[in-house]
Amino acid sequence: MKLAQLCKAAGIACDADVQVTGFAIDNRKVAPGTVFGAFQGARVNGEDFIPAAIESGAVAVVARPEARVEGALHIADVTPRRAFAALAAQYFTPVPDHIVAVTGTNGKTSTVEMTRQIWRMAGERAASIGTLGVTTPDESVSTGLTTPDIVTFLSNLSGLAREGVTHVAYEASSHGLSQFRNEGVPVEAAGFTNFSRDHLDYHADMEDYFRAKMRLFDEVVSDGATAVIWMGSGDSGWNARVVDHATRRGLRVMTVGEQGEAIRLTRREPTQLGQSLTIEHRGTSRTINLPLIGAYQVANALTAAGLALATGIDASQVWDGVARLQPVRGRLERAVIAPSGAPVYVDYAHTPDALEAAIAALRPHVAGRLITVFGAGGDRDHGKRAPMGEAAAKASDLVIVTDDNPRGEDPADIRRQVLEGAPQAREIGDRREAICAAIAEAGADDIVLVAGKGHETGQIIGSGENMRVLPFDDVEVARECAAEIVGTAE
Ligand SMILES: CC(=O)N[C@H]1[C@@H](OP(=O)(O)OP(=O)(O)OC[C@H]2O[C@@H](n3ccc(=O)[nH]c3=O)[C@H](O)[C@@H]2O)O[C@H](CO)[C@@H](O)[C@@H]1O[C@H](C)C(=O)N[C@@H](C)C(=O)N[C@H](CCC(=O)O)C(=O)O
Ligand SMILES: Nc1ncnc2c1ncn2[C@@H]1O[C@H](COP(=O)(O)OP(=O)(O)OP(=O)(O)O)[C@@H](O)[C@H]1O
Ligand SMILES: N[C@H](CCC[C@H](N)C(=O)O)C(=O)O
Ligand SMILES: [Mg+2]
Secondary structure (H helix, E strand, C coil), X not given: CEHHHHHHHHCCCCCCCCECCEEECCHHHXXXXXXXXXXXXXXXXXXXXXXXXXXXXXXXXXXXXXXXXXXXXXXECCCHHHHHHHXXXXXXXXXXXXXXEEECCCCHHHHHHHHHHHHHXXXXXXEEEECCEEEXXXXXXXXXXXXXXXXXXXXHHHHHHHCCCCEEEEECCHHHHHCCCCCCCCCXXXXXXXXXXXXXXXXXXXXXXXXXXXXXXXXXXCCCCEEEEECCCCCCCHHHHHHHHHHHCCCEEEEEECCCCCEEEEEEEECCCCEEEEEEECCEEEEEEECCCCHHHHHHHHHHHHHHHHCCCCHHHHHHHHCCCCCCCCCCEEEEECCCCCEEEEECCCCHHHHHHHHHHHHHHCCXXXXXXXXXXXXXXXXXXXXXXXXXXXXXXXXXXXXXXXXXXXXXHHHHHHHCCCCCCEECCCHHHHHHHHHHHCCCCCEEEEECCCCCCEEEECCHHHCEEEECCHHHHHHHHHHHHHHHHC
16 A cells, blocks of 8 residues: 555645555564654653664654654654554554444443444444453454554454454543544444543543543544443533533434433342343333343443444344343452352452442342452552542451552552551452452351452563563452362361
8 A cells, every 4th residue: 555545545744655564653563664653652762763663664654743764754743643543544444334432430341342242132243342352253362451552453453344343342441542542443432431530640630531531532433423421320520521522522422321311221120130220212111131230230231232222223132132241251250159158259340439339239139248359450540549448448348458460569568558548457468368268258148259350360460571470360269269168178
C-alpha cells in the first residue's frame, strides 16, 4: 500500500510515493517499509529510537514536530499517538462491521464478554477484546494487557474480520484511551458502566481520570453512534455527566438501569441460583431470570443488552440471551465448596467500589459470616489501599489482608497501607496461607470471598529485570486448600 494513499484517507498531510509494509511503535519490530511511531513514554522516550528504526528500514516516522528525523519522511504532529492511530487504521483493513467499546472503572471485562455472548446466542460470529484477552468463536488468547498497543489492537481487529468475525466488543481502559491505544476504527456504540476511584498513580486526579474516559464519547466513537449509559439507583453524578458528553456530541443516548429511560430495571430479586429481573423496554414489561448473582452483574448484563440492541440485534433475541448468560471467568466464580459446606468465591475486585459490590453480591446468600481475603497491587494507586481496607472491613465479618502482585514494592508496606483502613483485620502475607486459613475458619453457614486476582494465573513479584511471575491461581489454590482440609480430617 502507498503511504500517500494512507495519509489521504486518514486526513494527514504527507506526500511520499513509498510502499508501506507495516507499522510499529517499537524499533525492534521495524522491518524495511515500516512506518515507525515514536512516542514519549512513561519509561523512555521513543524518539531516542528513531535512528535505530530508520537503520532497520523505517520509511516514515510519526513524531512530534520537534523530533529529529533524518533519512525517512517525518510525519509531524503535536499528538503523534493520535496521528499514528489514524494512519495505521487505514492500513489494517478490513475490520468487523459492528464494533462497540466499553469504558468505566469496573465492569468493562464483564460487559464486553456478555455482549459477545448475547451476539453469539443471536447467531452472530462475535469476539471480545479486553483483560481476558481476545475471545473468538473458536478460542481465547491472552494478550497480557487490557488494551494492547495500537498496532496489536488494529491487527487483531483486521485478523478477526478476515476470520469472518462480524461483531466485536472491546474494553477501552483509561490508560488505553489516554494513550490512543484503541481507536481509528468505526465504533457503532459505546458503553459506560460506572466511575469511582482507581489509577490515581497514573491520572493526576479524578477529573483527569474522567476526562481520559470521556475521550471515548467525545472523539473515539463514530458520528451518530449510540451511547449506552448505566444509570443505577445510587449513582454518584458521574454517569449523568457522561449523558451530557454524549448529548453534546450528538450521539443517540440510551440510558439503562433503575433510572434508565431506554431500558428500565423496575425490580430485582435474588433467587437461589441467580436473580429475577423486571425490565421495561419499548413499552413492554418482561421478567427475566438472570442466571448470575450480584447486582453488579445486572448492571453489566443490561449494559451489554443495550449494546447488542444498538447493533441491530432483535429485542427478543437479546432478552433470551440475557436469560442464558454464562458466568465470566474470575467474576464471582464459585471455586469450591469447603468441607464445612461454606462456598468459596473468587472475584476480581481491586478497587474500593468493586469490593463493596462483590461483598454486596454475596451478602444475601450468607447466613453466618462473610470472610474476605484480599490485598492491593504494588506499583499501582497507593491512595486506594486504605479505602479498600475500609470497604472490606465495613461489610465483612472477618477480613484477612494478604498480598496481590506486590511488583516492585515491599509487600509488608502495601499490607500496612491496606490495614490502615481495616485495623481489626488479620494479616497473613502469603496468599496461599491466607486463603487456606479463611477456608479452614469458615463454618457451614459462612461464605469466603477471595478478591483481587480473579482470572489471573500468577503472582507478580519484583520489577524491571527482577520481575518474576510465580504461578498462582486463586481458584486452584482454594480447591487445594479445601482438599488439604479433607486430607487432614481423614
Ligand atoms: C504506563 C503505561 O500504560 N505504559 C504502557 C505504554 O507504555 P509507554 O508508551 O509509556 O512506553 P515506554 O515503555 O515508556 O516506551 C516509549 C516508547 O518507546 C518505544 N521503545 C521502547 C524501548 C525500545 O527499546 N524501543 C522502543 O521503540 C516503546 O514501544 C514506546 O512506544 O504503552 C505500552 C504499549 O503500548 C504498554 O505496554 C505500557 O503498559 C505497561 C506495561 C503497563 O503496565 N500498563 C498498565 C498500567 C495498563 O496499561 N493497564 C491498563 C488496564 C487498566 C485497567 O483497566 O484497570 C490496560 O489498558 O492494560
Ligand atoms: N457494574 C459494576 N459495578 C461495580 N462493581 C463492579 C461492576 N462490574 C464489576 N465490578 C467489580 O469489579 C471487578 C472487575 O470486573 P471487570 O473485570 O468486569 O471490570 P473491568 O472494568 O474490566 O476491570 P479492569 O479495569 O481491571 O480491566 C468485579 O470482579 C467486581 O468485583
Ligand atoms: N490484581 C491486580 C488487579 C489489577 C487490575 C488492573 N486492571 C490494573 O490496575 O492495572 C493488581 O492490582 O495487581
Ligand atoms: Mg477489564
